[in-house]
Amino acid sequence: MTQASPVAPAPEVGSRATGGLPVGALAIETEGLTKRFGQQVAVGGINLAVPSGAVFGFLGPNGSGKTTSIRMLLGLTQATSGAIRVLGESMPARLHEVLPRVGALVEGPAFYPFLSGDANLRRLDTADPHASRRTRSIRVASALERVGLSHAAGKKVGAYSLGMKQRLGIANALLQPRDLLVLDEPTNGLDPQGTREVRSLVRSLAAEGTTVFVSSHLLAEVEQMCTHAAVMSAGNIVAQGTLTELREVGETRVRVRTPDAGTAERVLAGLGLTPVSTPHGEDEQPWVTAPLAGRATEPELIVNALVAAGVRIRGFSIEEPSLEERFVALTGEGFDVVQ
Amino acid sequence: MSSSDLAVKPARRTGARRGLGLDLLGSELSVLFRRRRTWAMLVAVALIPILLAVAVRLSSDALAPGEGPPFLDRVTQNGLFTGFTAMVVAIPLFLPLTIGVVAGDTIAGEAGQGTLRYLLVAPAGRVRLLLVKYIGAAAFSLVATLTLMLAGILIGVALFPVGPVTLLSGDVISVPESLLRSLLVASYVTVSLLGLSAIGLFISTLTDVPVGAMAATIVVSVVAQILDVLPQLSWLHPWLFSHYWLGFAELLSQPLDFTSFGANALVQAAYIAVFGALAYSRFATKDILS
Numbered sequence: 001m002t003q004a005s006p007v008a009p010a011p012e013v014g015s016r017a018t019g020g021l022p023v024g025a026l027a028i029e030t031e032g033l034t035k036r037f038g039q040q041v042a043v044g045g046i047n048l049a050v051p052s053g054a055v056f057g058f059l060g061p062n063g064s065g066k067t068t069s070i071r072m073l074l075g076l077t078q079a080t081s082g083a084i085r086v087l088g089e090s091m092p093a094r095l096h097e098v099l100p101r102v103g104a105l106v107e108g109p110a111f112y113p114f115l116s117g118d119a120n121l122r123r124l125d126t127a128d129p130h131a132s133r134r135t136r137s138i139r140v141a142s143a144l145e146r147v148g149l150s151h152a153a154g155k156k157v158g159a160y161s162l163g164m165k166q167r168l169g170i171a172n173a174l175l176q177p178r179d180l181l182v183l184d185e186p187t188n189g190l191d192p193q194g195t196r197e198v199r200s201l202v203r204s205l206a207a208e209g210t211t212v213f214v215s216s217h218l219l220a221e222v223e224q225m226c227t228h229a230a231v232m233s234a235g236n237i238v239a240q241g242t243l244t245e246l247r248e249v250g251e252t253r254v255r256v257r258t259p260d261a262g263t264a265e266r267v268l269a270g271l272g273l274t275p276v277s278t279p280h281g282e283d284e285q286p287w288v289t290a291p292l293a294g295r296a297t298e299p300e301l302i303v304n305a306l307v308a309a310g311v312r313i314r315g316f317s318i319e320e321p322s323l324e325e326r327f328v329a330l331t332g333e334g335f336d337v338v339q
Numbered sequence: 340m341s342s343s344d345l346a347v348k349p350a351r352r353t354g355a356r357r358g359l360g361l362d363l364l365g366s367e368l369s370v371l372f373r374r375r376r377t378w379a380m381l382v383a384v385a386l387i388p389i390l391l392a393v394a395v396r397l398s399s400d401a402l403a404p405g406e407g408p409p410f411l412d413r414v415t416q417n418g419l420f421t422g423f424t425a426m427v428v429a430i431p432l433f434l435p436l437t438i439g440v441v442a443g444d445t446i447a448g449e450a451g452q453g454t455l456r457y458l459l460v461a462p463a464g465r466v467r468l469l470l471v472k473y474i475g476a477a478a479f480s481l482v483a484t485l486t487l488m489l490a491g492i493l494i495g496v497a498l499f500p501v502g503p504v505t506l507l508s509g510d511v512i513s514v515p516e517s518l519l520r521s522l523l524v525a526s527y528v529t530v531s532l533l534g535l536s537a538i539g540l541f542i543s544t545l546t547d548v549p550v551g552a553m554a555a556t557i558v559v560s561v562v563a564q565i566l567d568v569l570p571q572l573s574w575l576h577p578w579l580f581s582h583y584w585l586g587f588a589e590l591l592s593q594p595l596d597f598t599s600f601g602a603n604a605l606v607q608a609a610y611i612a613v614f615g616a617l618a619y620s621r622f623a624t625k626d627i628l629s
Contacts, residue, residue: 074460077626099462106460110453114374124454126366127461127468133362172457 025088027052027180027211028073033082035068042068044235045082050213050228055206057222057243058215060232061331066215067107069232070184073213074104087179100130103178105186109169113158117149117168120157125175143171148197162189170198174205181205183214187221199225219327233331247321252292254302257315261286267309271302292318360467367475371441377479380437381486387433388425388491392418396498418499419517422491423591426528429487430584434480435560438532441479442539443553445472446622450547450629465623473540473615480532481525488525492518510593520590527587527600534580534610535560541618547629577602580610 028050035043043065050056060066071077073084075092084091089098111120121140125131131139144150147167157165166189173181183202187195202212202225216222222229223243230240239246254273258264261277265288268275273290299318306313371377395414410427413420446469449455458468495501504517512520539556546552563581566572576582583606586599 071456071627075462076456076459077628078624095462096464099460102460104457104460106456108453110457112370112452112454115370123366123370124457124461126362127458127463129360129363129464129467131362 025052026050026085027054027087028056028213029085030069030073031083033069033072033084034080035065035072035077036080041235043072046232046235046237048230048237049240050211052211053206053209054228055202055212055214055226057226057229058213058232059217059219059222059229059327060215061217064232064331065235066217066232067184070104070106070182070215074102074106074182075099076106096129100128100176101179102182103173103176103180104182104184105169105173106182106184108185108188109165109172111157111165111168114156116154116156117144117160117164117171118153120168121172121175124172128176131176139175143174144168146174146201147171163191163194166190167194170201178210181210181212181214183212185215185217187216187218195221219324223323231327231330238330239326243323246326247323249321249326251321253319254290254292254299255315255317255319256288256306256311256313258286258288258306258311258313260311261288263309264288264306264311267305267311268302271305287315360464360471363463363467364471364474367471368478371475371479372482376440380440381483384429384433384437384483384487385490387429387487388421389494391425391428392421392491392494392498413505414495415499417504418495418497418501419492419504419514419521421495421499422488422521423524425487425491426484426524426587427585430528430531431564432561434483434487434528434532435535435581436557437483438476438480438535439539439557439560440553442476442536443543443551443556444549445476445540446543447546447552448543448549450627451549453629455629456627459627466619469540469544469615469618469622472543473536476536476540477529477533480536481529484525484528484532488521492521506591506593507588508592512593523590523595524587527590527603528584530600530604530607531581531584534607534614537611537614537618538580541614541621544618544622544625578606580606582606 026049028048030046030048032045032047033043034041034045046065046069048069058066058069068077072079073086073091075095078092086098087101091098111117112123115123118140121143122136125136125140141150141153144153147170149164149167149171152160152164157168160168166186170183170186173183181202186202187198190198199221202214206212206227214222214226226243228240228242229246230237231246232238239249254268256264256268265275265277268288268290273292275288275290278287278289299316303313303316391411392414395411410420410424414424446455449458459465463471501514503511503513504520505511535556538559539552542555542559543549543552560581563579564584567576567579567582583599583603586603589596589599
């Protein structure tokens with residue numbers, strides 16, 4: 001994290017108008033937003049609260065309902081129930097007033113393969129009735145430049161690589177100055193260099209006062225560019241808040257590697273902790289783990305007590321809570337796509 | 340990606356001005372007529388009168404009147420008939436086929452490609468998009484029939500004698516007037532295809548697979564023509580969108596008779612109203628999942 005503070009937006013943001021909304025207002029707000037496809041519940045009554053000016057990470061494994069939620073936010077699909085407000089206006093009732101202020105990349109880029117990158121952006125720009133014809137060329141050119149595609153502007157999109165299409169998709173979201181950007185998996189298909197570029201682009205947009213709502217299944221990505229996040233799992237939001245708040249929910253733990261697991265557990269229990277031995281393989285030493293939940297037990301005191309009891313310590317560590325553990329705890333591990 | 344703010348930032352939109360969507364219509368037409376597929380279809384349409392004229396020119400046997408498609412025997416006497424003959428040949432199958440491709444592709448093509456979601460998020464507006472797409476399909480009908488007529492006249496002039504045209508009624512009209520009649524026939528055929536275009540637009544809102552919508556539209560046009568020749572269904576015939584397709588012959592009589600033109604226009608308008616409404620009701624609330 002290179003940002004000054006992960007919680008509050010950078011200082012200069014606060015002084016800027018954030019999308020015509022008062023600072024602290026919500027750019028996106030949902031209440032019990034639900035989408036059912038037949039019997040299957042894709043999104044089960046979520047309450048999103050995206051503060052204006054935030055870079056908001058919408059995190060969750062594949063199939064957890066992120067894209068379905070985004071489609072409802074943008075008026076592409078109808079919610080089964082629940083209410084949506086985007087930029088302070090009700091959606092989809094005020095769609096024609098809201099969407100010109102929103103740039104979006106939804107479920108990957110899509111373009112006319114037989115048209116050039118430049119012609120594709122012009123085509124999509126004409127679809128916005130508010131877009132001025134007079135400034136179209138200059139807006140298209142600057143959007144292309146902003147994503148580093150000026151050199152390929154005249155090339156047919158059919159000949160673009162996936163990464164180039166992804167950049168063009170982001171350029172499309174930037175055709176107008178936007179109050180809100182909704183980016184669904186913006187770094188898909190990008191190489192590490194492109195991923196870094198997207199991150200710095202998102203930061204610079206946020207510095208201009210744009211609220212950025214970015215979905216991802218990659219925790220590292222969210223950790224590196226977001227100020228806030230919500231975690232989706234099986235169609236529900238299981239955690240939401242600033243990154244700091246999300247981290248705090250986790251717990252600091254002490255881990256001891258020793259062949260004398262039984263003794264170690266007794267010692268730790270004697271210190272008021274609740275130790276757990278983790279199963280181990282044939283050649284491995286067992287780990288004894290105990291949460292330090294808020295307790296100010298000094299690590300050196302724990303080590304002293306263990307040594308005094310004759311526990312052979314082969315490894316000792318204090319583990320800070322990580323977002324990754326929290327994420328895995330919330331969404332489960334492995335490749336099982338949630339049904 | 341330069342993170343520095345090199346981008347020229349136009350003034351914030353006032354939000355007051357909202358275009359009628361003429362830009363989108365212009366863009367739609369330009370995309371439609373820039374596609375290689377559209378050009379291929381127009382070339383194929385133009386080839387119909389050319390093949391027909393060349394075949395007639397090369398065959399030594401003079402055709403007896405009434406043999407082959409209507410007007411075919413007249414082509415050798417007057418090149419200006421080539422366009423009419425080609426129109427008769429093309430309207431049952433080939434023109435509906437091209438309309439099926441264009442109209443079936445309207446919404447389903449954008450959906451299949453994924454661009455539909457970006458058009459709607461822009462926001463193009465669902466009603467406006469439907470209108471623009473329909474006008475695009477109608478413009479294609481016009482261009483296709485004009486192409487056919489123009490190619491027919493040009494090849495006819497090149498291969499056959501040209502002079503005052505003897506009409507079915509026996510009256511003779513001048514060359515300029517016969518060109519006017521050609522335009523009338525082309526507009527008759529264009530109008531004839533508008534109902535089918537509306538059906539294609541509706542079918543196109545039902546699926547994300549453009550080929551399916553195209554095939555279904557073409558099948559509908561074939562079925563309508565089959566129903567039109569079953570005498571048991573004669574009560575249904577005036578209601579079929581294909582019923583008046585070949586009725587333009589009366590535009591080649593003297594004095595000009597617009598009965599068929601009017602009846603045809605009425606049937607087509609009814610189809611546009613019904614299938615336009617169906618397309619609207621389907622598309623206005625459709626979940627865009629593509």
